[in-house]
Amino acid sequence: MPTSSFNVASPAVPCPVVESLDAILPEEPLLMMGAGPVPIPAAVAKANTIVINHLGATMVKVISQVKTMARYVFQTHSKWVLGVAGPGSAAMEMAISNLAWEGTRVLSIKNGFFSGRMAEMGRRVAAQVSVLEVADRSVAGLEQIADAIRRERPEIVTIVQGETSNTVWNYQLKDIAALAKAAGALVIIDAVCTLSTMPLAMDAWGIDAVITGGQKGLSSIPGVSLIAFSDAAWERVKGRTAPNAHWCLDASLAENFWHNAGYHYTAPVSGVLALHEALRLVCAETLEKRFARHLKCSVALQEGVMALGLQLYAPKECRLNSVVGIEVPPGLSPGDVCAHISRQHQVEISGSFGLPIVRIGQMGEQCREHNLFRTVHALGRTMVDLGVKVDLPAGVAALERGLSGGK
Numbered sequence: 141m142p143t144s145s146f147n148v149a150s151p152a153v154p155c156p157v158v159e160s161l162d163a164i165l166p167e168e169p170l171l172m173m174g175a176g177p178v179p180i181p182a183a184v185a186k187a188n189t190i191v192i193n194h195l196g197a198t199m200v201k202v203i204s205q206v207k208t209m210a211r212y213v214f215q216t217h218s219k220w221v222l223g224v225a226g227p228g229s230a231a232m233e234m235a236i237s238n239l240a241w242e243g244t245r246v247l248s249i250k251n252g253f254f255s256g257r258m259a260e261m262g263r264r265v266a267a268q269v270s271v272l273e274v275a276d277r278s279v280a281g282l283e284q285i286a287d288a289i290r291r292e293r294p295e296i297v298t299i300v301q302g303e304t305s306n307t308v309w310n311y312q313l314k315d316i317a318a319l320a321k322a323a324g325a326l327v328i329i330d331a332v333c334t335l336s337t338m339p340l341a342m343d344a345w346g347i348d349a350v351i352t353g354g355q356k357g358l359s360s361i362p363g364v365s366l367i368a369f370s371d372a373a374w375e376r377v378k379g380r381t382a383p384n385a386h387w388c389l390d391a392s393l394a395e396n397f398w399h400n401a402g403y404h405y406t407a408p409v410s411g412v413l414a415l416h417e418a419l420r421l422v423c424a425e426t427l428e429k430r431f432a433r434h435l436k437c438s439v440a441l442q443e444g445v446m447a448l449g450l451q452l453y454a455p456k457e458c459r460l461n462s463v464v465g466i467e468v469p470p471g472l473s474p475g476d477v478c479a480h481i482s483r484q485h486q487v488e489i490s491g492s493f494g495l496p497i498v499r500i501g502q503m504g505e506q507c508r509e510h511n512l513f514r515t516v517h518a519l520g521r522t523m524v525d526l527g528v529k530v531d532l533p534a535g536v537a538a539l540e541r542g543l544s545g546g547k
């Protein structure tokens with residue numbers, strides 16, 4: 141009789157006693173108005189409850205539609221759209237690790253926390269990374285970028301469209317991509333927070349890789365992301381001689397699932413179905429109307445916040461609309477504000493990696509009028525409760541004026 145060292149009656153690690161989710165989660169769901177994840181529409185939530193075979197005819201149809209819809213959202217005709225089982229960072233790492241390897245010259249334009257992450261990922265694949273450091277709350281000038289390109293002769297340039305951390309918008313992407321192209325470099329854009337919230341035209345702007353997460357502008361779930369490579373980028377992926385050290389993120393292996401109906405790893409089927417529904421809703425709305433909704437809501441929110449008497453963090457000329465940064469009044473910490481608004485008003489907003497700000501998202505389902513009124517009211521009341529003098533009626537009135545077009 142074989143003996144086992146596993147004592148069934150009294151295992152070395154005892155069976156834990158934990159609380160059910162019902163006991164842990166708040167009775168009323170929090171309104172997710174931070175920097176992501178964001179609220180998801182009912183169709184997305186429903187799709188996320190379904191499990192189907194990750195291979196076979198139904199999945200092939202789903203994947204085909206996801207790619208078609210993603211091409212519209214990325215504004216590309218490129219065939220090379222793929223999904224990623226992982227957060228936005230996995231899609232960033234997929235872009236970098238497939239296009240850069242030992243010795244590749246990468247220029248990273250760094251406006252803050254997330255654009256710095258792309259540089260870090262480049263270093264980890266042993267690329268020769270140079271960083272163009274941009275002062276907080278500003279964007280790099282085109283001359284400065286042109287100089288850096290002349291000096292560093294990059295094969296790849298990385299940049300973020302919306303630097304969620306300090307709420308700066310790199311509004312000159314088209315011109316930056318043109319400078320990089322003219323110097324023969326491929327351009328990788330992090331559009332994790334911005335995709336479908338503001339214009340981005342992958343083909344027309346000459347971008348070679350665009351990445352996004354699910355949990356922000358698309359209003360899908362976190363953990364399933366998207367990437368698109370241009371033909372030129374795909375050629376580089378296929379032409380590399382050293383294999384990608386990241387097996388899961390190897391685009392050539394992922395091609396098997398995303399383009400050849402084959403197996404790479406077991407896809408997160410429920411998340412892919414959720415993403416399908418999120419993209420379908422974007423297509424139903426159209427990009428044009430979606431951008432207009434985001435713009436109107438974000439600007440009205442900004443006006444409401446300023447009318448409360450609070451200051452916005454990013455200057456107007458490079459202020460991101462997808463996530464709004466608000467300076468925390470002296471004497472308070474971002475944690476105080478976030479904790480109070482969550483506990484007392486069931487509204488979740490974000491701090492930001494050590495900066496003295498709180499952030500309110502304007503991505504996907506966050507850009508709904510009823511969510512904005514609740515958020516501005518909750519923020520104003522939080523300030524009052526925490527001893528800050530604000531003009532709450534003026535804030536709500538300014539929001540209303542912004543949403544109704546000043547009527």
Ligand SMILES: Cc1ncc(COP(=O)(O)O)c(C=O)c1O
Pocket residue numbers: 175176227228229230232254300302303304305330331332333353
């Ligand atoms: C601009 C930007 N890039 C990358 C990321 C990373 O995405 P994830 O947290 O899904 O890995 C984020 C997340 O907030 C982001 O805002």
